Every structure is written in C-alpha cells, then in structure tokens.
Amino acid sequence: MSLKGYIGSQFAMPRGKGGRISTAIMNLINTEHYRAVNNYVCKQEGARVLDIGFGNGYMLRLLSRYEGLKLYGIDISADMINSASDVSAQLIQASVTDIPFFEGFFDSIYTINTVYFWEEYEQAFASVKRVLKNGGEFICTFYGNEYLDKLPYCDEGFRKFTPYELRDMAKENGFADVKIKILEKDKSYCLICKKP
Secondary structure, eight states: OOHHHHHHHHHHSOOHHHHHHHHHHHHHHOHHHHHHHHHHSOOSTTOEEEEESOTTSHHHHHHTTSTTOEEEEEESOHHHHHHTTTSSSEEEEOOGGGOOSOTTOEEEEEEESOGGGOSSHHHHHHHHHHHEEEEEEEEEEEEOHHHHTTOGGGSSSOOOOOHHHHHHHHHHTTOEEEEEEEEETTTEEEEEEEOO
8 A cells, every 4th residue: 555545544544553643633634623513513401412433532522511412423443442432422333324323313413524435425324314313413524625636645545525516415315404614715614414
C-alpha cells in the first residue's frame, strides 16, 4: 500500500499509532463540524443520541456536558472503542449498514466525515432511518468533493460528493425536510434531514 493510501485508510478506519494520529488531526481540523453537530443535535433531557464513527470520542465528550442526554456510539474500529473508553456513552463495534439497536430508538443520529467510506449506501441510509424515531433528525457533516480533490491522500478509498448529490441521496432514501448548511464555503457542509 502506498503512503497516501495508508493515510487515507486511517481516516476510513483508524487503527494503531496511525489511527491515534489521524483522529488527533481530525479533532483539530473538524471544528466547524463539531459546532454544527452541537447546534443541531437534540439536547432534550432523556434524548438518545447516536454517533456513527465516533473515532476517539471527541464529539461524544463535548455532548456529555449536557445533563440527561443518553449517548451511544458505533465504530468499525476496535481500536477506537479502546481510545474512547473513558467516554460516558455506550460504545459498540458495528457498521452503519447494520446498526444494532431497535427501530425508532434514537432522537438524533449524527456522523462526522464518515459518509465517504460507507459501503452499500441504500442499506446505510435504511439502517439510519430504521433506528431513528419518527421526526428524529439525521445530521451528516462532510467535506465537498471540490475540497477533497485538492488533498493527495483522498485519491484512494473515498467516495466524494457535491452537497447536492448527498442531499438527493437522502431524499431518494426516504428522508424528509432535507437541508444543506454551508459550514465553510467551497469546503465543508452539513446535511440535516428527518425521518418522516
């Protein structure tokens, strides 16, 4: 595997020393993404919130400041379960295509910069929709293709989207009230939609 392929793979599934470094870098560069999730996620007392691809648990730690939130996380990397073991959340090794919770369990689900690595997009959207309550929100932050195309390590293993492509995918997969918020012009975005 090439060096840039290795770097890209660490963003897809952080593991070992490279995974610790890549998640630390993400914590530095994703400030606008964390702010967007914090703004839009349900923070009512007793609300159940799921983080898909929680990495080292940075966003879950931020949300743990809100008393009464019930926090959950799934990640495909066993190493990230260990990295986030101090987080006050239920953490499970699992994939977005097979979220191991009951139908209608969550008030909000969010994911930060994982959508490029999903396999079986229809199955992933269906899995997210299944475990959301009716009226529950799905929040997905991502970098647009125009920005990712400038980064050399994003050549391999990334599926890149325009904001409009991802918006249309959410609509096609049964989500309602689909909106795109611009976090940084020509760079990063936040998809917000609801389970009808």
